[in-house]
Amino acid sequence: QIPLKYGASREGKRTDAAMQRWRENRFGQFIHFGLYSLAGGHWNGKYVEGAAEWIKGNARISDEDYEALTRQFVLPEFDAREWARIAKEMGVKYSVITTKHHEGFCLWPSEYTDYDVSRTPFGRDLLKEYVDAYTQEGIDVYFYYSIIDWNHPDWRSRVETVEDSLAFFRYCDFMNKQITELMTRYPEVKGFWFDGTWDKSVVKFGKITWDIEQLMHRLNPGIICGSRLRVDEKGARHFDTNGKLMGDYEQGWERSLPEKAPQNDWECVMTIPENQWGYQADWRGHIKSATEIIEMLAAATSMNGNFVLNFGPKGDGSLREEEKQMARKVGKWMQLNGEAIYGCVQAPLKPQKWGYYTRHRDNGFVYMVVCYQPVSGMLKVVLPTGSVIENCVVLGKEGMELKPEKSTKNEFVIPAPEVKDGFPYVIRLKLKEGDSVGNYVAPKV
Numbered sequence: 001q002i003p004l005k006y007g008a009s010r011e012g013k014r015t016d017a018a019m020q021r022w023r024e025n026r027f028g029q030f031i032h033f034g035l036y037s038l039a040g041g042h043w044n045g046k047y048v049e050g051a052a053e054w055i056k057g058n059a060r061i062s063d064e065d066y067e068a069l070t071r072q073f074v075l076p077e078f079d080a081r082e083w084a085r086i087a088k089e090m091g092v093k094y095s096v097i098t099t100k101h102h103e104g105f106c107l108w109p110s111e112y113t114d115y116d117v118s119r120t121p122f123g124r125d126l127l128k129e130y131v132d133a134y135t136q137e138g139i140d141v142y143f144y145y146s147i148i149d150w151n152h153p154d155w156r157s158r159v160e161t162v163e164d165s166l167a168f169f170r171y172c173d174f175m176n177k178q179i180t181e182l183m184t185r186y187p188e189v190k191g192f193w194f195d196g197t198w199d200k201s202v203v204k205f206g207k208i209t210w211d212i213e214q215l216m217h218r219l220n221p222g223i224i225c226g227s228r229l230r231v232d233e234k235g236a237r238h239f240d241t242n243g244k245l246m247g248d249y250e251q252g253w254e255r256s257l258p259e260k261a262p263q264n265d266w267e268c269v270m271t272i273p274e275n276q277w278g279y280q281a282d283w284r285g286h287i288k289s290a291t292e293i294i295e296m297l298a299a300a301t302s303m304n305g306n307f308v309l310n311f312g313p314k315g316d317g318s319l320r321e322e323e324k325q326m327a328r329k330v331g332k333w334m335q336l337n338g339e340a341i342y343g344c345v346q347a348p349l350k351p352q353k354w355g356y357y358t359r360h361r362d363n364g365f366v367y368m369v370v371c372y373q374p375v376s377g378m379l380k381v382v383l384p385t386g387s388v389i390e391n392c393v394v395l396g397k398e399g400m401e402l403k404p405e406k407s408t409k410n411e412f413v414i415p416a417p418e419v420k421d422g423f424p425y426v427i428r429l430k431l432k433e434g435d436s437v438g439n440y441v442a443p444k445v
């Protein structure tokens with residue numbers, strides 16, 4: 001352990017109510033919306049390779065031509081209440097919106113730049129409308145904020161000269177003012193999702209990220225912030241030089257899931273296409289189905305993690321058809337099976353090949369989210385010795401009780417129900433272990 005001044009400011013999982021709520025939410029939505037949404041991954045009528053929200057660099061667009069997009073920012077179809085209604089229908093409990101992506105354009109009328117909605121024909125405080133609409137639907141709001149800012153004259157990706165450092169520290173002052181502005185104008189915000197902390201300038205001056213963390217906690221002690229913000233004074237990111245997680249959860253799971261449950265709280269953010277966050281009119285490659293998304297959500301829950309699905313609204317402010325379809329299908333599944341996700345954690349049972357176990361924090365049930373139907377038609381369940389399956393039903397088909405058969409001293413097989421709708425199904429187990437029924441706490445396996 002080497003002494004650090006700007007390493008992890010806290011150790012171990014947070015136990016306060018705000019963080020507990022973040023955990024119980026489990027399922028979230030990401031919204032990537034900005035000037036890049038107007039381009040839709042195309043420039044001069046041509047498809048542009050790469051992530052659509054990076055089109056400025058990918059298509060080598062000049063500052064002047066890119067800035068002209070502000071004049072097209074009209075959003076005739078924008079209705080935050082429609083976005084919120086669809087998020088509610090999908091069953092998300094929180095939503096993260098790009099208040100400012102790397103392009104530097106702000107979705108709120110900032111006092112510290114005019115590169116924001118107030119300079120567009122749309123002209124309204126989009127962020128306020130989003131916060132109000134989602135809060136109305138009971139969905140917690142979180143703000144994505146990019147440290148990288150391609151528009152701001154003082155942003156530096158590296159600091160090599162005195163002039164660079166003067167500019168960079170002016171930029172840090174600008175950032176602190178914007179973060180303060182976001183937390184005071186929109187006090188409903190539950191947390192921040194920082195991005196763009198990999199450049200040499202931030203890695204060299206890790207203390208600026210410590211300062212941001214301190215600033216946020218002074219303004220709202222319950223604020224939640226992932227590990228991607230943080231760099232310690234030795235340049236270590238996410239985990240400080242002593243290997244301690246910085247921030248409240250592991251924020252490194254971008255378009256990927258861990259193989260096994262991390263020790264810390266963690267969150268995966270996922271795109272529907274292979275790698276498009278901002279609106280790309282022409283999705284190419286594999287487009288994930290609702291079934292695949294549900295599998296990932298169940299996998300994340302089974303490993304004590306959160307899962308956030310990205311939407312990239314169109315340049316007119318509407319949501320694309322594929323995303324509305326996704327919301328409908330996933331939402332229908334969540335209506336029936338959400339009790340296996342919301343408020344659930346890893347079940348301390350031996351993982352099986354048919355899918356994922358989850359355990360509800362309070363109701364004592366164990367859930368089997370069956371994603372991979374066995375050809376044998378038999379679902380294997382291994383329980384701690386002496387356990388008894390007292391009740392075993394399929395969610396949505398509670399009347400149809402399944403009959404587990406004991407196959408060895410602590411192994412059961414459950415005849416798999418015939419389910420042909422192309423979605424995972426959930427079996428709810430009520431386990432009796434020795435003398436405690438219901439709030440079953442399996443011993444460590």
Ligand SMILES: Cc1ccc([C@@H]2N[C@@H](C)[C@@H](O)[C@H]2O)cc1
Nearest residue numbers: 032051053054195196254269277
């Ligand atoms: C290499 C890389 C840089 C930035 C990103 C940003 N993080 C995601 C959450 C999106 O905002 C993407 O633009 C992704 C990959």
